[in-house]
Amino acid sequence: xxxxxxxxxxxxxxxxxxxxxxxxxxxxxxxxxxxxxxxxxxxxxxxxxxxxxxxxxxxxxxxxxxxxxxxxxxxxxxxxxxxxxxxxxxxxxxxxxxxxxxxxxxxxxxxxxxxxxxxxxxxxxxxxxxxxxxxxxxxxxxxxxxxxxxxxxxxxxxxxxxxxxxxxxxxxxxxxxxxxxxxxxxxxxxxxxxxxxxxxxxxxxxxxxxxxxxxxxxxxxxxxxxxxxxxxxxxxxxxxxxxxxxxxxxxxxxxxxxxxxxxxxxxxxxxxxxxxxxxxxxxxxxxxxxxxxxxxxxxxxxxxxxxxxxxxxxxxxxxxxxxxxxxxxxxxxxxxxxxxxxxxxxxxxxxxxxxxxxxxxxxxxxxxxxxxxxxxxxxxxxxxxxxxxxxxxxxxxxxxxxxxxxxxxxxxxxxxxxxxxxxxxxxxxxxxxxxxxxxxxxxxxxxxxxxxxxxxxxxxxxxxxxxxxxxxxxxxxxxxxxxxxxxxxxxxxxxxxxxxxxxxxxxxxxxxxxxxxxxxxxxxxxxxxxxxxxxxxxxxxxxxxxxxxxxxxxx
Amino acid sequence: xxxxxxxxxxxxxxxxxxxxxxxxxxxxxxxxxxxxxxxxxxxxxxxxxxxxxxxxxxxxxxxxxxxxxxxxxxxxxxxxxxxxxxxxxxxxxxxxxxxxxxxxxxxxxxxxxxxxxxxxxxxxxxxxxxxxxxxxxxxxxxxxxxxxxxxxxxxxxxxxxxxxxxxxxxxxxxxxxxxxxxxxxxxxxxxxxxxxxxxxxxxxxxxxxxxxxxxxxxxxxxxxxxxxxxxxxxxxxxxxxxxxxxxxxxxxxxxxxxxxxxxxxxxxxxxxxxxxxxxxxxxxxxxxxxxxxxxxxxxxxxxxxxxxxxxxxxxxxxxxxxxxxxxxxxxxxxxxxxxxxxxxxxxxxxxxxxxxxxxxxxxxxxxxxxxxxxxxxxxxxxxxxxxxxxxxxxxxxxxxxxxxxxxxxxxxxxxxxxxxxxxxxx
Numbered sequence: 001x002x003x004x005x006x007x008x009x010x011x012x013x014x015x016x017x018x019x020x021x022x023x024x025x026x027x028x029x030x031x032x033x034x035x036x037x038x039x040x041x042x043x044x045x046x047x048x049x050x051x052x053x054x055x056x057x058x059x060x061x062x063x064x065x066x067x068x069x070x071x072x073x074x075x076x077x078x079x080x081x082x083x084x085x086x087x088x089x090x091x092x093x094x095x096x097x098x099x100x101x102x103x104x105x106x107x108x109x110x111x112x113x114x115x116x117x118x119x120x121x122x123x124x125x126x127x128x129x130x131x132x133x134x135x136x137x138x139x140x141x142x143x144x145x146x147x148x149x150x151x152x153x154x155x156x157x158x159x160x161x162x163x164x165x166x167x168x169x170x171x172x173x174x175x176x177x178x179x180x181x182x183x184x185x186x187x188x189x190x191x192x193x194x195x196x197x198x199x200x201x202x203x204x205x206x207x208x209x210x211x212x213x214x215x216x217x218x219x220x221x222x223x224x225x226x227x228x229x230x231x232x233x234x235x236x237x238x239x240x241x242x243x244x245x246x247x248x249x250x251x252x253x254x255x256x257x258x259x260x261x262x263x264x265x266x267x268x269x270x271x272x273x274x275x276x277x278x279x280x281x282x283x284x285x286x287x288x289x290x291x292x293x294x295x296x297x298x299x300x301x302x303x304x305x306x307x308x309x310x311x312x313x314x315x316x317x318x319x320x321x322x323x324x325x326x327x328x329x330x331x332x333x334x335x336x337x338x339x340x341x342x343x344x345x346x347x348x349x350x351x352x353x354x355x356x357x358x359x360x361x362x363x364x365x366x367x368x369x370x371x372x373x374x375x376x377x378x379x380x381x382x383x384x385x386x387x388x389x390x391x392x393x394x395x396x397x398x399x400x401x402x403x404x405x406x407x408x409x410x411x412x413x414x415x416x417x418x419x420x421x422x423x424x425x426x427x428x429x430x431x432x433x434x435x436x437x438x439x440x441x442x443x444x445x446x447x448x449x450x451x452x453x454x455x456x457x458x459x460x461x462x463x464x465x466x467x468x469x470x471x472x473x474x475x476x477x478x479x480x481x482x483x484x485x486x487x488x489x490x491x492x493x494x495x496x497x498x499x500x501x502x503x504x505x506x507x508x509x510x511x512x513x514x515x516x517x518x519x520x521x522x523x524x525x526x527x528x529x530x531x532x533x534x535x536x537x538x539x540x541x542x543x544x545x546x547x548x549x550x551x552x553x554x555x
Numbered sequence: 556x557x558x559x560x561x562x563x564x565x566x567x568x569x570x571x572x573x574x575x576x577x578x579x580x581x582x583x584x585x586x587x588x589x590x591x592x593x594x595x596x597x598x599x600x601x602x603x604x605x606x607x608x609x610x611x612x613x614x615x616x617x618x619x620x621x622x623x624x625x626x627x628x629x630x631x632x633x634x635x636x637x638x639x640x641x642x643x644x645x646x647x648x649x650x651x652x653x654x655x656x657x658x659x660x661x662x663x664x665x666x667x668x669x670x671x672x673x674x675x676x677x678x679x680x681x682x683x684x685x686x687x688x689x690x691x692x693x694x695x696x697x698x699x700x701x702x703x704x705x706x707x708x709x710x711x712x713x714x715x716x717x718x719x720x721x722x723x724x725x726x727x728x729x730x731x732x733x734x735x736x737x738x739x740x741x742x743x744x745x746x747x748x749x750x751x752x753x754x755x756x757x758x759x760x761x762x763x764x765x766x767x768x769x770x771x772x773x774x775x776x777x778x779x780x781x782x783x784x785x786x787x788x789x790x791x792x793x794x795x796x797x798x799x800x801x802x803x804x805x806x807x808x809x810x811x812x813x814x815x816x817x818x819x820x821x822x823x824x825x826x827x828x829x830x831x832x833x834x835x836x837x838x839x840x841x842x843x844x845x846x847x848x849x850x851x852x853x854x855x856x857x858x859x860x861x862x863x864x865x866x867x868x869x870x871x872x873x874x875x876x877x878x879x880x881x882x883x884x885x886x887x888x889x890x891x892x893x894x895x896x897x898x899x900x901x902x903x904x905x906x907x908x909x910x911x912x913x914x915x916x917x918x919x920x921x922x923x924x925x926x927x928x929x930x931x932x933x934x935x936x937x938x939x940x941x942x943x944x945x946x947x948x949x950x951x952x953x954x955x956x957x958x959x960x961x962x963x964x965x966x967x968x969x970x971x972x973x974x975x976x977x978x979x980x981x
Binding site for chain 2 (some may be wrong): 066068072075076077081082086087088089093095096097100102103104105124126127129130133134137153157195196197198321327330331332333334335336338339340345523524525526528530531535542
């Protein structure tokens with residue numbers, strides 16, 4: 001008979017199943033949660049967890065963990081690593097990195113914070129193989145990626161030529177299969193491509209000069225394709241005009257442009273800026289939150305800014321080019337990539353005495369505290385763009401502890417503090433709500449069955465915290481982290497290196513499109529179509545990894 | 556995956572696919588092979604001169620050597636493990652391998668406290684330094700092919716390397732925008748103009764030593780600053796002016812260059828190339844296209860970076876120690892900073908062991924019949940990625956990577972397999 005493990009007496013926070021702090025026992029067998037044995041069979045091992053807080057393993061649905069721009073950031077920033085070296089005694093493998101950690105170090109640190117799954121939100125089709133190789137070398141967590149479309153010349157040509165929506169849908173489905181992705185991402189729709197034609201900005205209804213299509217056209221085409229393919233996760237949108245004062249209006253217009261289609265707006269903090277005040281920079285969080293509250297089709301993640309050094313990594317070459325003037329230290333890389341997309345990597349330091357940075361910090365918190373439905377907002381820093389993911393425990397404390405938040409508010413640039421409504425926001429997140437933001441909601445949004453849940457039958461991904469009024473301390477070092485029933489972290493330290501599964505979708509499509517794609521790659525690209533495509537075995541990568549194909553529900 | 560299997564699954568039926576060429580970092584994937592013998596190939600379509608030679612080479616006999624004498628793989632692995640165990644400061648050099656080979660290199664290096672550097676470590680380190688001090692704006696090969704209406708080739712010797720760039724990117728049969736292709740101007744700057752290899756290529760001939768002066772003059776003209784001297788780098792000022800005008804007038808200028816072909820020290824020329832592109836990007840569009848990282852160089856840099864955070868030249872101790880100057884192969888071998896050398900040459904193109912290497916302290920995983928390598932303390936013949944085993948390699952642009960299928964059954968082990976055996980024997 002297989003081993004039975006009992007976790008007894010903890011307070012359980014499992015919003016997926018409506019459990020809010022009830023004291024319950026959990027049983028684990030063969031890597032899954034099971035019901036209490038009816039025959040009274042004793043557990044082979046019991047953990048007395050009285051007074052502990054137990055949640056499902058956490059999920060980060062937007063974190064730049066793998067792919068070309070992440071690797072550029074690693075190579076660019078030895079000074080980032082020198083201050084954060086990790087010995088082979090501390091972790092199973094030596095590593096380094098604060099803003100741009102090595103793959104292994106990132107995996108260990110995520111696990112040490114109680115995370116069990118991480119999703120790379122900007123995988124380029126042309127770079128998918130490398131992104132998957134990097135993620136394959138990230139231990140501890142499950143992973144997956146959203147593949148980038150909307151700046152590729154193939155799609156823009158198809159839209160210019162008014163191809164049938166079914167053709168677009170087939171292309172989207174082919175791309176998801178070829179890149180082994182879980183969802184579709186669009187970054188500055190049409191804008192990355194427009195920058196290759198020397199356009200320096202592209203508003204929602206402005207035409208890309210190469211193809212005459214607008215961001216609105218692109219968003220609608222992709223959001224419709226995603227809906228028709230029946231992907232669990234809606235189109236993941238990094239909108240136009242990132243970082244531009246006044247862009248909250250673009251964001252509101254984007255919400256309206258979607259015409260009720262489901263969509264996820266990412267790192268919305270960077271898209272919530274107004275132009276009021278002497279500095280012509282103000283918070284648009286209230287307007288955004290109000291729109292999100294009224295539009296049940298919209299979800300968002302925040303992309304919270306934290307003070308300190310980091311690096312911004314984005315596919316948005318157009319906006320990163322503009323941002324490169326603020327690089328700190330003064331170096332940056334931009335790229336035009338494979339008629340596919342682009343990237344920009346700009347090191348940055350968010351300073352709490354800088355008006356703009358301080359207000360960015362406040363705007364992110366305003367969004368967290370004014371969007372009503374915790375099921376439609378996710379806890380992210382857009383790692384590492386707003387801050388490294390290791391700042392999550394601090395962020396959780398800011399959300400849960402108003403007096404701490406006000407203490408922090410008192411330390412930032414006073415003009416920014418005065419320009420923010422933060423001091424007037426009394427909301428404090430509960431443990432139940434934090435469990436929604438970091439577990440239940442991302443699992444539901446991504447369609448990850450069993451994740452973010454402590455129901456019988458779910459894989460035993462469990463994080464055990466010591467309850468502590470200092471929520472930062474509590475969430476920094478979980479007492480135990482189980483993945484598939486196995487203890488991988490004790491007292492915030494990795495005790496067992498485990499390897500995760502890659503989550504993908506393989507939607508069906510009309511294979512007639514393969515012929516046209518063959519010709520396109522043959523005529524114009526520098527790889528053949530079949531070499532762009534990743535086979536399942538590549539993702540399994542020698543058997544250490546695994547592949548889970550999630551169902552889609554085409555309409 | 557098993558070593559001899561290409562990456563296939565039920566969704567991609569195995570077919571007679573064109574081969575990917577592993578012998579330089581532009582990784583052409585349209586080579587049509589014909590079997591010359593059981594183990595060697597001729598290329599019937601799309602092969603460059605260099606690829607034709609390399610595909611025609613038969614693999615080495617599968618005979619490891621210890622002290623120059625033939626032995627079994629098992630005995631060679633044991634001898635290598637003994638040598639590595641004794642070493643206090645081993646150097647893992649060459650590193651001409653694939654992604655899985657590099658993963659095994661990094662793991663073994665951590666186990667042995669080894670230093671890592673690639674055979675082309677100097678130009679690779681120059682690019683890393685450039686990245687770490689200022690960065691750049693770059694484009695990938697398909698952008699070069701489709702986007703640029705002005706291409707400046709700097710110092711590249713297409714007859715020697717990257718010959719297929721002409722067919723695939725510079726003068727391709729088709730591009731996304733036919734007008735861009737029709738209007739494309741190509742200018743060569745350097746000592747070895749491509750001649751007939753690139754139709755309609757204008758040559759600005761200068762020695763590689765004069766390159767920096769010419770680039771400085773081009774930048775000055777772009778910035779509307781006065782030229783230093785009347786013939787910068789030996790070129791007439793009006794020709795410099797014309798080049799700058801073409802770069803400025805283009806809708807998209809691409810500057811392709813090979814860091815390895817720039818005169819050392821490379822930093823001044825590299826910085827000027829970046830500055831020229833930055834200047835052009837103030838009002839128009841331009842990008843660099845670096846061509847380098849051959850013999851698995853880009854693969855080694857990229858893989859090492861994601862696994863460790865650093866682009867090679869690290870030494871594993873309690874912590875990872877990144878010292879791009881002192882962890883260089885030549886430096887370590889010259890000053891006795893390495894007491895053992897593991898040299899990896901899976902493409903068989905690296906030639907002699909590096910200067911200062913002592914045979915009695917060297918382990919060679921090789922694919923060439925170089926007699927000196929074969930008389931190293933341990934010599935293990937290994938398969939070439941994309942010929943003897945399936946592999947993945949990272950292209951020169953550090954964006955695209957390609958899957959390579961095995962083409963023949965030589966029985967030679969992959970570098971990764973041998974290194975894992977070393978680790979097991981330790």
